[in-house]
Amino acid sequence: MSGRPIGDYALLSDCRSAALVSTEGSVDWLCLPRFDSPAVFGRLLDEEAGHWTIGPRGPSEVTRRYVPETLVLETTFHTASGTVVLLDALAMGHRERGHSLGASSPGLLLREITCTSGSVALETSFAPRPEFGLVHPVMSALRGGLSAYGGAQRLVLSAPLPLRIEGSTAYGETVLRAGRRIGFALSSLPAWGEAEPEPWRGGRIHRRLNDTIKGWRSWTRIHQGYQGPWKDHVAHSGRVLQALTFTPTGAIVAAATTSLPESIGADRNWDYRYIWVRDASFTLQALSTSACEKEKAAYFGFLAQAAATQLERGVDLQVMYGIGGERDLSERILPHLSGWRGSTPVRIGNDAWRQHQLDVYGELLDSAHQTHPRTEWFDPPTRNFLLQAAETASRRWQEPDQGIWEMRGPSRHFLYSKLMCWVALDRAIDLAPTLGATTERVTAWQHTRQSIRTAIETEGWNPRLGAFTQSFGSSELDASALMLPLVGFLPGNDPRIHATVAAIADQLSDTRGQVRRYLRDDFAAAEGAFLLCTFWLAHALALTGEVSRAREVFETALTCANDVGLLAEEVSPTTGEALGNYPQAFSHIGLINAARAIHQAEQAERQS
Numbered sequence: 135m136s137g138r139p140i141g142d143y144a145l146l147s148d149c150r151s152a153a154l155v156s157t158e159g160s161v162d163w164l165c166l167p168r169f170d171s172p173a174v175f176g177r178l179l180d181e182e183a184g185h186w187t188i189g190p191r192g193p194s195e196v197t198r199r200y201v202p203e204t205l206v207l208e209t210t211f212h213t214a215s216g217t218v219v220l221l222d223a224l225a226m227g228h229r230e231r232g233h234s235l236g237a238s239s240p241g242l243l244l245r246e247i248t249c250t251s252g253s254v255a256l257e258t259s260f261a262p263r264p265e266f267g268l269v270h271p272v273m274s275a276l277r278g279g280l281s282a283y284g285g286a287q288r289l290v291l292s293a294p295l296p297l298r299i300e301g302s303t304a305y306g307e308t309v310l311r312a313g314r315r316i317g318f319a320l321s322s323l324p325a326w327g328e329a330e331p332e333p334w335r336g337g338r339i340h341r342r343l344n345d346t347i348k349g350w351r352s353w354t355r356i357h358q359g360y361q362g363p364w365k366d367h368v369a370h371s372g373r374v375l376q377a378l379t380f381t382p383t384g385a386i387v388a389a390a391t392t393s394l395p396e397s398i399g400a401d402r403n404w405d406y407r408y409i410w411v412r413d414a415s416f417t418l419q420a421l422s423t424s425a426c427e428k429e430k431a432a433y434f435g436f437l438a439q440a441a442a443t444q445l446e447r448g449v450d451l452q453v454m455y456g457i458g459g460e461r462d463l464s465e466r467i468l469p470h471l472s473g474w475r476g477s478t479p480v481r482i483g484n485d486a487w488r489q490h491q492l493d494v495y496g497e498l499l500d501s502a503h504q505t506h507p508r509t510e511w512f513d514p515p516t517r518n519f520l521l522q523a524a525e526t527a528s529r530r531w532q533e534p535d536q537g538i539w540e541m542r543g544p545s546r547h548f549l550y551s552k553l554m555c556w557v558a559l560d561r562a563i564d565l566a567p568t569l570g571a572t573t574e575r576v577t578a579w580q581h582t583r584q585s586i587r588t589a590i591e592t593e594g595w596n597p598r599l600g601a602f603t604q605s606f607g608s609s610e611l612d613a614s615a616l617m618l619p620l621v622g623f624l625p626g627n628d629p630r631i632h633a634t635v636a637a638i639a640d641q642l643s644d645t646r647g648q649v650r651r652y653l654r655d656d657f658a659a660a661e662g663a664f665l666l667c668t669f670w671l672a673h674a675l676a677l678t679g680e681v682s683r684a685r686e687v688f689e690t691a692l693t694c695a696n697d698v699g700l701l702a703e704e705v706s707p708t709t710g711e712a713l714g715n716y717p718q719a720f721s722h723i724g725l726i727n728a729a730r731a732i733h734q735a736e737q738a739e740r741q742s
Contacts, residue, residue, distance in 0.1 A: 136181055137475045138162070140394055140712040141696040143178075144198065144207045146243070147377035148224035149236020152390035153243060154178060154716075155222050157196045159189035159209055166287070166322045167241045169380060169387045170407040170457055172265040172482075174289070174322065179393060179480055180471040184263030188220060188245055188318065191255040191307070200370075200698055204350035205377050206343070207698070216252020218310060220245065223346045231352040233428045236381030241322050244343050246336075248315035256310055258318070261303040262289050266468055266482075270302035278333035280304055283325055292319040292333035315340070359422075360726075362733030367692065370699045371722035375420060376429070378719050380457040384432025385409040385440075386417055387457060389703065389715035395477035396661040396704055396714045403477055405484045406703075406715035408463060410454045411437060411494040412538060413720060414501040420726040422504065434505045437498060438516050451498070451523065453491045453540070454484065463487040489536045490545065495527035496554025496561075500621070503561040511568050521569055524562035528582045531555035532589075537605075538614050539651055547606040549594040550614040552586055557621050559583040590623070595630065601637040602630065604652060611641055612652045613667035616674045626677030635674045639687075642667070644707040647690040662704035662713040665694055669724030676728070676735040684732050691725070701725065 143154040143162070151171065154163035162177035162185050176183030194211040201208050206223040222245050227238030247256065260280075262271055264287050271284035280297055282289040291297075294316040297304040310316065317339030321331060334342075353376060360368045378387050389406035396402040414437055421430045440459040441451055456463060465483035473480050502520055506512060512520065537548035559579045562569065566576045593606040604612035615634050619626045642650045648663030649671050668691040675684035694705050696712070701721035703714025 136162070136177055136179055136183075136472070138178075140474070140702055140714075140716050141700070143696075143700075143716065144200075144222075144698045145205065145374070145377060145390060145700060145717055146207060146222055146224045147205055147390075148226055148239035148241070149376065149379050149381040150239045151224065151241065152377070153222075153224060154390065155207055155209075157198065157209070158187060159211070159220050159222075160185050160187040161222075161243070163391060164243065165390075165407070168457065169378075169390060170405075173267075174262050174264050174287070176263060176266050176471070178391065179474055180267055182263070183267030183471060184261050185259070186243075186261070186320070187257075187259045188247060189256065190218065191257045198698060201347055201350075203354040203369075203373075204347050205373055206347050206350065211254070213252075213254050216254045216312065217250045218247050218254045218256065219250055220247045221343055223343055225342050226346045226349040228342075229345060230349045232356050233353075235349055235353045235376065236379070239381075242342070243320040244317070244339055244346070245319070246315060246317040246339055246343055247310065249310040249312050251312050253309055253311040256308050258293070258295075258306045259303065260291055260293075260297070260305075263302070264289075266471060266480075268470065273299045273302060273304060275299065276330075276333055278335065281330060286325050287322055288325045288330065290321050290323075290331055290333060292317075292321075292335075292339070294318070294336055317343075360730065360733075362729060363736075364688075364692075364725075364729045367695075367699065368726050368729050371420070371725050374700065374717055374722045375417070375719060378717075379429065383458055384429065384436040385455070385457040385459075386413070386433060386719055388413065388720065389718050391715045392482055393471075393477070393480040394474055394702075394713070394715045397477075398475050398706075398713070399477055401477075401479060402661060403473065403479060403481055404486075404715070405465070405482050406718075408454050408456055408484060408487075409436070409440075411441075411451070411497050412453060412491070413723070414497045416723045416727065417719070418501050418504045419730075420723040430505050434501050437501060438519055441498075441519065450490055451494050451526070452487055453489055453494050454487050461487070486540045489540055490533075491537065491540070492527070492530060492533065492535045492551040493538055493548075493554035495523045496557035496621075498523050499527075499558045499561040499565070503565055506565070506568060508565075508568060511570065517569055520562070520565070521571065521575075524558055524569075524571075524579060527555040527558035528579060531582070531586055546608075547593075548614075549590060549602060549605055549612070550617060552590050552594065552606075553617060553621065553623060556583055556586040556590065556623060559586070560622075587623075591630075599637060601634040610652060610654070611638055613638055613642055613649055613664065613670060614651070616667070616670040619674055619677045620670070626674070626679060631674075632678055635671070635678055639671055639675075643671075646705070646707065646710055647687065648694070648705050648707070650707075662706045664704050665691055665701055665718070665721040666703075666724040669721070669728040673724075673728040673731045676731040679735070681732060681735045681739060684728075684735065688728055688732060691728075 269285040271282035392405035534545035702712035
C-alpha cells in the first residue's frame, strides 16, 4: 500500500490536469489529459501504480517552495557533496498569459534540475502505469529518450542521459556539477493514428519552463484585488482555485484526487475530480475576493449550460457534473489498488450525482445573484432555467433530502437544505426585474420565503440545546448551521446566532481547535475535522463581532497548510495530519472568504 503523508505532496497544474510531487522529487499522481482521466502515475494509491522520481542518490535535506507568484515547484536537495534545485511544472500553452491560462496546454510535464554548488550524483526512476496501474507499457529507446506504449496512451519521455530499461521501468544515473543543468519532459498522445513526437532538448525545456512561469505570474498580477490581512495566503489560494479549473469549460474540480480517505482504513473514499453545484456560491465569493471576474462568469456559464433542460423536463437538478458537463458519473471500484494506507475501496466516479439535494437551487440562484449585473436581462434560456429553479425550490422545499454532506442513509429534513431554498427565493426576488418575473410570481415567492423562515426558526431551533440543529426535530449539531448568518438569513448580532456559533465552537471543535462537520453519521468510522467548517467558524465569529476570536480560529486553520501552502479536506483529530482528497478547493475557498470577512469586520471596528 501507499502510505506517504498526504501533506507531503505539492500540486502541479496546467489548468486541464494535475500532478502531485513528493518531497523526494517523485511524481506519484498524474492524470492526462484531464483531471478526471485515468492516472498515468498512481503510487499515491498503490506502490505498484506508477511513479517518476528524480533526485540525489543517497541522503539529502529537502526544502521547497513555489516559484513566487506561480505554481511551478522548486525543490532544493542539500547533500554532503553539493546542492541541486529541481523545477517541476505542467506546461502552459506557448505564451499563454492572463485569462487565457490553460487554453492550449499541451499535456506536458517538465522537470529541470540544476546543480548550484559542488557535485551531486543523481538518479531517476521512470515507471508509468497508465489506467491506474492496469497497463505496464512496452518501452523502447529513442534518440534522446524513450517511448512507452500500451492501452490507449503513448508516452514519450525526453531524457538527457542514458536509460536502462527493465521491463516497464527505466532507470538512469548521472553526476551533475556546479553550474550545469539537465531537463526532462514527458508528453502523452493517443496510441493510435498520430506520429510520435520528437523528444525535447534541454534548451527547449528551459524556455518552456520560463514561459510557464511568466504565464502564472501574468495571471497572478491581474488577480490582486484583495489587500487585507493574510494577503499572500489569499493570493496563493486564488492560484490553487485557478489550478483546479478546467479552462475549456470554466469548471472547478473539488480536488485533484480520488479515494484519499476521510478516515484511515475505512471506506469513506470518494472521487472528487468533478464539480459540485453545492460549491458554486462559495466559489464565486472567493473569486470575487481574488478579483477573478472573468473566471466567475465562465464558472456560472458552465453551471447553467451543464444543467440546461433538466428542470424543464421535471428532472431533479443534479448536485454535481463532470468537468466537461457530463451527467452520468456512475461509480465503480478499482479492486486492484490497495488504497492510501490500505483505505479501500478505491473508487472512480461518484454516485452522489444520483442524490436528491434541495440546497442546489439556492446555490445556483445565489451564483446568478453574485455574477449578473442588475441592469441587464438574462438571456432567454438562462432566464427560464433560473425561473424554473426558483419555482422548484418554492414547490419542493418541504421534501426531505440527503443534505449538503450527501448522507447515504434515509432522507431527512436538513436545516441547511431548507436554508438554501430560502436563499433561492430570496435571490430570485431580488433578481425579479432581470428575470422578467411577474408581480404574482414574486408575491408567491415572498409568501413561501416567509413560510421557510418560520419553519427554520421553529423546527430548526432546539430550545433545549439553545442552538439551530442539523435537521428539523434533531438534537444533533451540524457546522452547516454556521451558514445562517453567512447567507444573510439572520444577522450576526441575533442572540440565536451567537448561541449556535458558541455551541458549534464548543461541541464540534476537536482538541486542536479544528471543527468537525457533525459528531456522527451513517458510517461507522469517525472522520477528521473539516477545514472548511473551521473557516466557516472564523467567518461566523467575525459576523458576530468576535473579531479577535475569529482571528484565532483562522490562524488555527492556517496551521493545517503544508510547507507549500496547500490544504486538504480534513485533518486527523489525533495527529493533525491531512486527510481526504487533496488539495481541496472547498478549504481554499473557506480561507479566502473568511479572510475577507475578518478584514471587513476589523475595518468596521476601526470606523466605529
